[in-house]
Amino acid sequence: MADRPVGAVIEIIERRPQPTNPDHAAGDVVVPNEIRINGQRLLAPANSPVTVHELELREHDAVLVTLTLFAKRVVIGAEEHGAEVDDRG
Structure with missing residues (x-):
């Protein structure tokens, strides 16, 4: 069974x-x-503030956060089902 996103x-x-x-x-x-x-x-x-969007506190609600970060590497592409992700940087 595949891992569920969290x-x-x-x-x-x-x-x-x-x-x-x-x-x-x-x-x-x-x-x-x-x-x-x-x-x-x-x-x-x-100079890039973190934004925590308005909340409605209910059980199991997720919080939406907007961040600006420095990236070492950005990968945009397709991935075949079952392929391993290489994130060694």
């Missing part, structure tokens, strides 16, 4: 060199500086 786990986080003071107002503000998809850190241009 949604990606997208993390938009701020990596901080040290913990923030929870009593300081800036402790509640998150300024993202790292993007990960399925745990893999990715390069993104600083």
